[in-house]
Amino acid sequence: MTSQIRDLSDDEARAALPLKWGMTEPGVIPAWVAEMDYALAEPVVAAVQEAVGRGTLGYPRFELGGGELGRAYAGFAARHLGHEVDPAQVVPTVDVTAGVRLALDVLGPDRSPMVLPLPAYAPQLGLAEVTGRQQWDLPVTPDGDAYVLDLDHLDRLFADGARTLLLTNPHNPCGHVHTRAELEGIRDLAVKHGARVISDEIHAPLVLPGADHVPYLTLDGAGAHAVAVVAASKAFNTAGLRCAQVVTADPATHQRLTQVPMARNDSWSPLGVVAAVAAYRDGDAWLAALVQRLTELRALLAGLLAEHLPEARMRPLEATYLAWLDLRAYGHADPAAVALRGGVRVAAGHDYQPGLTGHVRLNIATSAERLTEIVRRMGSALAGAA
Ligand SMILES: Cc1ncc(COP(=O)(O)O)c(C=O)c1O
Incomplete structure (x- = not known):
């Protein structure tokens, strides 16, 4: 990954993101709520710190x-x-x-x-x-x-x-x-x-x-x-x-x-x-680096899906870091529950459309290493589970 976006370690992410990481069991990789596992933009941190310093x-x-x-x-x-x-x-x-x-x-x-x-x-x-x-x-x-x-x-x-x-x-x-x-x-x-x-x-x-x-x-x-x-x-x-x-x-x-x-x-x-x-x-420079990072992750995801979840269908990710995956080919009504048992927390499709089966939303805004492990775990959970 070439961008200047800094990945948070697991401990840093747990401290920074009380919902996404704090409400996910240790050992499970969180890829659900729409937050990113990256250090904040420096100008934002500096401005907030200065404001707190001023009271x-x-x-x-x-x-x-x-x-x-x-x-x-x-x-x-x-x-x-x-x-x-x-x-x-x-x-x-x-x-x-x-x-x-x-x-x-x-x-x-x-x-x-x-x-x-x-x-x-x-x-x-x-x-x-x-x-x-x-x-x-x-x-x-x-x-x-x-x-x-x-x-x-x-x-x-x-x-x-x-x-x-x-x-x-x-x-x-x-x-x-x-x-x-x-x-x-x-x-x-x-x-x-x-x-x-x-x-x-x-x-x-x-x-x-x-x-x-x-x-x-x-x-x-x-x-x-x-x-x-x-x-x-x-x-x-x-x-x-x-x-x-x-x-x-x-x-x-x-x-x-x-x-x-x-x-x-x-x-x-x-x-x-x-x-x-x-x-x-x-924030323009940081945002440009972020968009570049997400673009790289989008390409990485395509390769990972082809390797680990070849039956997944995905609408083109034109914006956001949230991939909408149609996993119906794997035959699970609630693939998010199956993925969770396999060590990944993704968001269930029925949270976005009551009654919808076979879909998940996957948050890719993490490190390349974590994203690789996320899709690998999803692949073995969904393809391997009954
Ligand atoms: C489309 C959309 N609207 C609103 C929000 C939430 O924004 P806020 O936290 O400012 O309510 C999100 C969060 O992911 C979102 O995806």
């Missing part, structure tokens, strides 16, 4: 747009995503899930159903219920190599009364990056039916060579019906610091989001802001 542990500035955070995100979006963002329209929130919830609550007070493409990032499965609306599923076929959103189905769901689509782009767990044409198809339906799109773009910094991320808000006409929810925390491994951003491209939508009672959105952390500003402003 910056009071409430963050209650700045619903603009400020250092807005400017830092706007700079990042311009450099990396080709998106000209108005810093004043970057609203902090505690995390991406809370940002989506806020957008659902505020922009969809009519409680109309929410469309959720499945499989979906597991916490999204509870979002409709906690915001008092129905979830209408838009299943993406588990067969086939390409990830294709069924726009005719979406058209019917909107026609039947759904008024919000929760889009995840790039997609977790499928690793897909929506093309401009796909997004324009979604945009046209949203406009036709007067629906909204909430676009979870937390994985946008993690697009790998071969794909291009198109921010939904850059589409003509999207600003009037859409918001994006973004964060530095996934690409920079700082989920525990609690700061995401809701981005708008329409002053009226921004105003609706920010004129809510304080109880709806007041709990992001000052250290999260410090980390996000440092990541967005000073």
